[in-house]
Amino acid sequence: MNSASPLQVDESRDQPVFMAALLSRVKDEVEEELYGFTTDEIVKATCLAIFAAATDTTTVTLTWALALLVNNPLVLRKAQQELENHVGRDRKVEQSDMSNLVYLQAIIKETMRLYPAGPLSLPHESTEDCIVGGYTVPKGTRLLVNIWKIHHDPQIWTDPFEFQPERFLTSQKEIDVKGRHFELIPFGSGRRICLGSSFALEIVQFILASIIHGFDFQKQSTKPIDMTESPGLVNHRAGPLELLVAPRLLPHVY
Template identity: 40%
Template sequence: MEDMLLYSSLSLIVLLVAFKLSIQSRRPPKHLPPRSPSLPILGNLHLVKKPLHRTFHRLSQKYGQIFSLRFGSRLIVIVSSPSVVQECFTKNDIVLANRPPSLVGKHLAYNHTTVGALPYGDHWRNLRRITALEIFSTNHLNMFLGIRRDEIKRLLRKLSQNSCEDFAKVELKSMLLELTFNSIMRMVAGKRYYGYGEDVKDEEEAKQFREIMNEVFANAGASNPGESVPLLRWIDYGGLEKRITRLGKKADAFLQSLIEEKRSQKVEGNTIIDRLLSVQTSQPEYYTDEIIKGIIMVLILGGTDTSAVTLEWAMSSLINNLDTLKKARAQLDSEIGQEKLMDEPDVSKLHYLQNIITETLRLYLPTPLLVPHMASNDCTIAGYDIPSKTILLVNAWAIHRDPKLWDDATSFKPERFENREGHDAHGKLIPFGMGRRACPGQGLVQRTISLALGCLIQCFDWKRVNEAEVDMTEGNGVTMPKAVPLEALCRARPIMKNKVLSESMDV
């Protein structure tokens, strides 16, 4: 009897498999974008070489401006054409508004529930609305202007320590990271975590935060074949999931301690945590501690390293192009002078400074492949069939350097934005993405970069440490860092001695 039952079960399974295969064989084959030949199980993972944006650019020259790869079981479509990008984020914007699942999204983005990792839908729209109202609105960005001013003055004073009389060598990367991290964390929790002595009130807490952030940025960009090959994920190839799981718990405990500290204070403060706890009071079942921690994590990951990296690329480009630096300084001296430190409201008058930042973001955008999108349903892009769950990557780096789109495409020329060259076509200049999932913190990033870069130009003379040009090689990392951190010579200008050093610090 048992043998008969087993035989019947096996026969049924065989029939079901045969039926499924016969149905599939009747379906018309998908008209997928061109693709490189792949290996069994691994697909095209053997082609993955860093930096990815350069690898994808080389492949696009062979297969076209829209092509596909198989990363294990995942279908990846890479786009490097402005017209196709425009089609993706207009006609197909809602279909492509999802984010692909990942280890980082699971363990550091609270199981994909942050505004950056959430699937498109009502919950995402609510979170996007509250971040727009409570964090990124013009009114709230203006409220935190004093923090940005103060942190930039601290940076200027630090740079002037040995450069008041003559040129002194400085390493800018660490100073710029200190600027951006302290600016964000003072907005979030009212605390500085980078610096020494009285600048940091709790050194042990600051050390813990720095260690967590170093781990987060080191692991967030780590390549993980297990994301695409289930067998490797099951055995945790390389131990990445174990590391990220442990890191997620550490980061969560730290953020929870910040919330509890604010919650226990009798007088409500004016930090972002205070504001989110206030919203939580009216809707505690929705704005949970986990939602608040997710918003904080997005702010830290999106508003620190990206801004510091962009500033470092901008300063490197200016020091390699001294005529551009002189032109920017001349405009600052003409519009602002040496009797007043530039401020955020002055940026609108400094068109050449804005052009420098735009040109930096064109050549050295901190997210060269933007943030990945995932198709929620089948769709068509540029006449090709794109199945549901396909991951879409936009090679913005390749678009920004396409000689068919830009005159002298790889040269640093801010003057190109004095005419309409950079704005003639949608999808041609996209450092912050497009469509519904474009970067919500664009305003904050631009304010921070504009004020910091303007003050560095206004307050110091800059030159290279020797005759050799600054090395502009790209390193590996989430935000396309420089391979060699920027070292330069700086000398304080009169405004530093007569104005900035004599002023008291903002509170």
């Protein structure tokens, strides 16, 4: 917070280090209206939101996706074939490849449908009296949306408990996860939709593509991986995911 200190820069990217940039921004606005919060509270809350809301949920989604793929080896092979068609085996996956990986995008949608990272979303509170769907909702009412239930509704989804990425390439091709289709809302919807949804989609797709492109995965036994969920605000697996891993690309790529 010393005004005489230069802003720290990540030399590899020529960009300000996140914490230095955050502290600098708060310092610049310290004279402005901060809604009654101290600068320490703002910095701590921002860091907590980033680590709790982004890191944890991203890790959870990637873990479920990998577990689903290993339990469904034909889907995994199909995704890897798509990567070979568009990327090959002599280089790593790049961000520019993402738009071509249509089947991988369907896998991620289906993962978020079956195992939404926030199964009950976040609490929402009405700021005034209103009527929603014929129900009177008084001001101050807190609402939890059961996203998990919506994503498994048999009136909306055929075979709702089955892992079928192809549904997003055929009958439900037009459905996305950006809050425009209420049958699939892993990030919520409307004005209070997750602010990090675009970042999350990009990073999950890129990491999952890199992982399954670079490595083969197998179960440790002939039994299916246990897909039991643990209770909580974030939809973690009940136990760790332990797999056998082997490289599948040319040695120089690594």
